[in-house]
Amino acid sequence: MASTIVIKDVSKSYGKKIVLNQINLTVESGQIFGLIGPSGSGKTTLVKMIVGMNRPSHGDVHVLNTLVPNLNLMQKIGYMAQADALYGDLTGEENLRFFASLFKLKKEEQKVRINYAANLVNLTAHLKKKVQDYSGGMKRRLSLAVALIQDPQILILDEPTVGIDPELRQSIWTEIRRLKTTGKTILITTHVMDEADKCDRLAMVRDGEILASGTPAELKEQYNITSLEEVFLKAGGKKG
Numbered sequence: 143m144a145s146t147i148v149i150k151d152v153s154k155s156y157g158k159k160i161v162l163n164q165i166n167l168t169v170e171s172g173q174i175f176g177l178i179g180p181s182g183s184g185k186t187t188l189v190k191m192i193v194g195m196n197r198p199s200h201g202d203v204h205v206l207n208t209l210v211p212n213l214n215l216m217q218k219i220g221y222m223a224q225a226d227a228l229y230g231d232l233t234g235e236e237n238l239r240f241f242a243s244l245f246k247l248k249k250e251e252q253k254v255r256i257n258y259a260a261n262l263v264n265l266t267a268h269l270k271k272k273v274q275d276y277s278g279g280m281k282r283r284l285s286l287a288v289a290l291i292q293d294p295q296i297l298i299l300d301e302p303t304v305g306i307d308p309e310l311r312q313s314i315w316t317e318i319r320r321l322k323t324t325g326k327t328i329l330i331t332t333h334v335m336d337e338a339d340k341c342d343r344l345a346m347v348r349d350g351e352i353l354a355s356g357t358p359a360e361l362k363e364q365y366n367i368t369s370l371e372e373v374f375l376k377a378g379g380k381k382g
């Protein structure tokens with residue numbers, strides 16, 4: 143199996159504060175990989191490094207055998223950040239078109255992709271509204287649509303279902319799984335344990351370190367418990 147994301151000996155400090163400490167992690171192609179860990183454990187910092195928005199203090203990150211950061215990788219990575227990066231005074235459709243044009247999609251292709259992405263997140267009926275009039279959940283959904291707009295090979299989703307109702311969350315997960323069957327690699331951060339259970343592999347992050355990694359079943363076995371919630375509490379709780 144080819145490795146899509148390889149993180150090698152990565153550390154990150156802000157001043158004296160060590161946020162990531164010697165992280166090693168490999169995400170194989172076609173996997174749904176989950177990063178789980180308590181708030182402030184370093185997940186977003188790690189994700190931003192993979193996207194090329196943040197540089198390691200030490201170590202390096204390769205995506206598709208290319209050292210990050212690299213401009214050509216932008217086309218291949220769809221990134222949904224925790225904070226929505228949308229233009230409030232543009233409509234949903236204009237936002238999608240803007241991002242589609244950044245990726246140099248042709249007019250016809252833009253239309254197809256905008257329809258697909260808007261439909262996926264249930265926003266088709268709201269595309270003509272300005273984003274400043276969207277609810278929080280609608281903005282999250284539009285951010286997910288933006289991450290998918292160029293049909294990227296890799297999807298990096300930082301807590302994609304926060305603020306999204308259960309029904310839509312389920313349809314988003316159905317789509318995540320469908321995208322996996324088309325060969326995409328998906329990295330997702332989450333606090334929601336039933337979502338973690340849907341991942342092929344997980345890494346548990348705490349205080350900037352990976353405590354444990356493996357399939358959900360392996361992690362449960364390792365900790366000799368039946369629910370990921372308990373694994374999370376055992377491995378992910380504060381240092382005693």
Ligand SMILES: Nc1ncnc2c1ncn2[C@@H]1O[C@H](COP(=O)(O)OP(=O)(O)OP(=O)(O)O)[C@@H](O)[C@H]1O
Binds near residue numbers: 161184185188
């Ligand atoms: N630019 C920065 N300067 C200083 N400290 C930072 C900076 N960015 C992140 N940190 C610190 O790094 C630590 C990890 O933050 P990070 O956002 O990666 O955590 P997280 O696991 O994604 O948390 P959450 O789930 O709440 O988003 C936190 O203590 C945070 O305050």
